[in-house]
Amino acid sequence: MRPTKFHGRYENTDKVCEHPTCQEAGEFRAPGDRRHGFDGPGEWRWFCLDHVREFNAGYDWFEGMSAEEIYAAQAPGAGWRTEQPAYRPTAGVDGMPRWADFDDPLDAISARAAGIKSRARREAEMAMAGRFSREEAQALEVMGLGLDVDRQRLRRRYSELVRRYHPDRNGGDRKYEARLNRVVEAYQTLRKSRVFA
Numbered sequence: 330m331r332p333t334k335f336h337g338r339y340e341n342t343d344k345v346c347e348h349p350t351c352q353e354a355g356e357f358r359a360p361g362d363r364r365h366g367f368d369g370p371g372e373w374r375w376f377c378l379d380h381v382r383e384f385n386a387g388y389d390w391f392e393g394m395s396a397e398e399i400y401a402a403q404a405p406g407a408g409w410r411t412e413q414p415a416y417r418p419t420a421g422v423d424g425m426p427r428w429a430d431f432d433d434p435l436d437a438i439s440a441r442a443a444g445i446k447s448r449a450r451r452e453a454e455m456a457m458a459g460r461f462s463r464e465e466a467q468a469l470e471v472m473g474l475g476l477d478v479d480r481q482r483l484r485r486r487y488s489e490l491v492r493r494y495h496p497d498r499n500g501g502d503r504k505y506e507a508r509l510n511r512v513v514e515a516y517q518t519l520r521k522s523r524v525f526a
Contacts, residue, residue: 337357337358338356338357338378339356339357339358340356342354342355342356342375344356344375345375346375346376346377346380347374347375347376347380348376348377348380348383351376351377351379351380353377354377355375355376355377356375356377356378357375357376357377357378357381358373358374358375358381359373359374359375359376359381359384359385359388360372360373360374360388361373361374448470451466451470452466452467452469452470453466455469455470455475455476458476460476460524461476461522461524462522464518465518465519465522465524467515468514468515468516468518468519469515469519471511471512471514471515472486472487472490472512472515472516472519473486473490474486479525480525483516483519483520483525487512487516490509490512491509491512491513493505494506494508494509494512495509
């Protein structure tokens with residue numbers, strides 16, 4: 330069931346308008362008694378065009394909210410701290426700042442952009458030094474190593490990171506699995522480097 334391009338109409342829903350005196354097709358959704366929330370999506374009521382317009386004219390989204398909750402919901406940055414990977418406590422394991430540490434979304438964006446730029450600059454400097462290729466410089470960045478690395482330090486760092494991010498060392502929690510995969514790939518790239526031959 331997909332809405333058509335115009336007016337939010339859902340055609341062919343096989344629903345009847347929920348207005349007590351109407352028998353037309355219910356092609357337009359309106360919020361039901363249970364709102365969207367932690368337990369999943371809310372319920373929808375279905376109306377014809379005339380009755381959904383009537384419903385919308387009398388619907389109050391802020392019903393039941395305190396003045397502070399209404400003010401917070403209307404604030405320009407409302408909802409920017411919603412739960413997603415960049416806000417979780419596990420964010421920032423790759424060296425980037427966590428969004429949850431900032432009160433202003435623009436500060437968070439600025440800090441993340443600065444982190445990305447400085448990482449790219451370090452990778453470029455390593456590649457330009459001529460010792461490592463661009464891919465190897467990126468791998469060094471993933472491993473948290475600099476240009477002064479030798480084979481022994483590389484192995485020691487790899488062992489340390491695998492112990493840190495492996496699910497067995499985190500009570501079976503797989504939250505660092507993507508980070509662990511990047512570390513393994515970076516190590517495989519670096520161990521084949523002519524620098525360590």
